Amino acid sequence: MTSQQEHGAGASPIGAVALAGIDRRSAMDAVRLRIGLAISLGLLKPGERLPDQQDVALGLSVSPITARRALASLAEQGVVVRRRGRGGGTFVADDPPRQVLAELAASPAESEAVNRLVDRRLLFECAVTHYAAVNVTAGQLDELERLTGEMAECTDWSAYHQADEQFHRLVALASGLGRAVDAYNETLAELYAYFIPYPIEALHASNRDHIALVKALRAGDVSGAIDVSRNHVDVLHKTMFTGMMGGAREY
Known part of the structure; x- marks a missing residue:
């Protein structure tokens, strides 16, 4: 969001600040980790609807592009599912793959x-x-x-x-x-x-x-x-x- 519009109000991009020099995790992978951890910890429940993509970006202080790519990647791996139409959106999968969740762990x-x-x-x-x-x-x-x-x-x-x-x-x-x-x-x-x-x-x-x-x-x-x-x-x-x-x- 300009710099704020690109990365969330007043916040710095994850990959450029917090994770730099630790695991050199990309911003997209950092978002994947944070959502995956929330699912593994039971903070996000099976079938729970995630906020809209723009709100995910604002809530995690990343750009909308980063949020979109992270959600698309998680959907490809079966961690979340996307549904279209009325009542659609992005939802936690009923049975997220254990192996994928195990890979989404903090070092x-x-x-x-x-x-x-x-x-x-x-x-x-x-x-x-x-x-x-x-x-x-x-x-x-x-x-x-x-x-x-x-x-x-x-x-x-x-x-x-x-x-x-x-x-x-x-x-x-x-x-x-x-x-x-x-x-x-x-x-x-x-x-x-x-x-x-x-x-x-x-x-x-x-x-x-x-x-x-x-x-x-x-x-x-x-x-x-x-x-x-x-x-x-x-x-x-x-x-x-x-x-x-x-x-x-x-x-």
Whole structure:
């Protein structure tokens, strides 16, 4: 999307940022991996409809072309099926090939990279939250609250993820930390490049942290806001795919 239109709002292309120097995985293969992992982990269920292609691209911060190619490749391998006409779309196959899903696995290097990114974001998150609690404006608070409401109304992981990114970037902007915000946003984009689809119920539960954070920011509760942000990010060690691999489903 121009650079944003080519790769998703404010995010960097997966192949160029997060995975470069790890496994040199192409952007298309990275999308295949992320969808395949979600299926293996039971986060995407057999027969479940994926968002439209454009929404898949936005939700995974890649270009529409990359999303289209990745979905076409998964369809060719029987991981997803495409149906035309009314009620059509792209659906998780009822019985995805086990061998293909086994190949769509993160390497130990990628898992370690994710954990390092979570730790880096944790440091940044606490810093921007501290200063946001001091510097946030009334208008920014209202927009943050609006975004929590939007996330509460989301019905799929793609729409939620887009609003979630806007929320966290706005908290960073509210900190007033200048160029340090750019460093935060770079780390956020790198970590989001590993985002995999989650059931919307789990994402709605995560949104409760956002709601609590806005409440603390409105109250000027620096310590309380930092506690919310620290716990919100630290749990990613367990809830991102690196902490969930033991729960992969057997097909």
